[in-house]
Amino acid sequence: MRQIVDNFRPVRMAVALVLWALSFVWEIGGELFSVYMTIVVSSLLFFNTFESYLIIAPGLTIVSTLILFGKHLLDNDFLMLTFSMMVLTLIIGGIAVVIRRVVMAQKILKYPEIVNSLSDDKLHFNEEKLRESKLSTEELSFFKSEMRKYYKSYQYLQSVKDLMEHKVDSYDKDLMMIHAIFNELIDSPRMLLKMNDFLYSHLKDYVDKVKAIVDLDDNVVESDEDKQLVENAKDQLATISHQFRDDFIQVTEDERDALKE
Numbered sequence: 001m002r003q004i005v006d007n008f009r010p011v012r013m014a015v016a017l018v019l020w021a022l023s024f025v026w027e028i029g030g031e032l033f034s035v036y037m038t039i040v041v042s043s044l045l046f047f048n049t050f051e052s053y054l055i056i057a058p059g060l061t062i063v064s065t066l067i068l069f070g071k072h073l074l075d076n077d078f079l080m081l082t083f084s085m086m087v088l089t090l091i092i093g094g095i096a097v098v099i100r101r102v103v104m105a106q107k108i109l110k111y112p113e114i115v116n117s118l119s120d121d122k123l124h125f126n127e128e129k130l131r132e133s134k135l136s137t138e139e140l141s142f143f144k145s146e147m148r149k150y151y152k153s154y155q156y157l158q159s160v161k162d163l164m165e166h167k168v169d170s171y172d173k174d175l176m177m178i179h180a181i182f183n184e185l186i187d188s189p190r191m192l193l194k195m196n197d198f199l200y201s202h203l204k205d206y207v208d209k210v211k212a213i214v215d216l217d218d219n220v221v222e223s224d225e226d227k228q229l230v231e232n233a234k235d236q237l238a239t240i241s242h243q244f245r246d247d248f249i250q251v252t253e254d255e256r257d258a259l260k261e
Contacts, residue, residue: 012049016041032082036061054093058086123151129187143189147182150199153207154178160214167213168234170241177244178203184251191251198247206240209233 020037039060043052065073065083073080125147130140157164157175165171181198185191192199213233216226 013041013044016044016052032061032065032079032086035064036086050093050096054089054096058090058093061086062090123147123182123186126187130189133189135189140189143192146192146199147186150203151182153203154182156207157210160210163214163217164210167230168237170238174206174237174241174244177241177248178206181244181248181251184248188251195247195251197243198251202240202243202247206237206244209237209240 016037020034020041023034023037036057039057040052043056047056062083065079065086069076069079073083125144130143133140135143154175157178161171161175168174181195185195213230216230
């Protein structure tokens with residue numbers, strides 16, 4: 001039920017319902033288009049516009065047509081033409097999905113630290129690099145303790161990902177950035193003092209706003225005030241998201257300095 005509420009968009013639902021009604025009134029594209037639009041209207045409650053129109057609806061329409069008409073499909077030229085259009089729509093949707101994934105992969109590969117961060121949800125300290133930092137045993141012990149303590153904040157953010165990624169567009173990217181920053185920090189203990197803003201301000205504020213949204217989401221009745229509070233929290237999360245990117249640039253400044261030498 002919560003997913004239906006989160007995915008409900010009045011404008012796109014209104015457009016889909018108009019097209020659905022027209023498919024019956026004018027018999028646009030024959031019976032198949034009516035089936036297609038019926039599936040679109042239903043799938044928009046669970047999927048985004050792209051997935052509904054180009055993947056879910058044409059795919060299910062094709063399956064339904066094969067089940068209902070089978071061999072008789074070839075006997076009706078108009079039905080066959082409409083069926084072919086559904087197949088073409090699904091192919092276009094599939095190609096678009098592949099292109100989007102390739103583009104996203106290329107963007108992510110610009111930051112290999114982020115790619116590495118996706119493979120594990122635990123902190124792994126590089127003991128050799130920690131020794132190279134020439135910090136005392138007590139200092140290294142404090143450093144590890146701090147990292148583990150604040151990393152729990154990231155793990156909490158991961159635990160509510162299923163809910164938050166539907167509410168905040170940048171949530172997945174923010175998690176990737178936070179994890180990437182931690183991966184940089186665990187190899188550079190002397191950067192700890194320079195990253196005060198990230199650990200004690202940005203990350204803390206982000207977690208506080210997410211917890212507030214999660215708590216409000218548990219309310220049986222959502223008031224107008226609750227909705228406004230959630231929207232305010234989203235705006236604040238967007239601001240912190242940009243701060244995370246600045247934090248990442250700061251924590252990798254040594255690598256840039258090395259390239260300049």
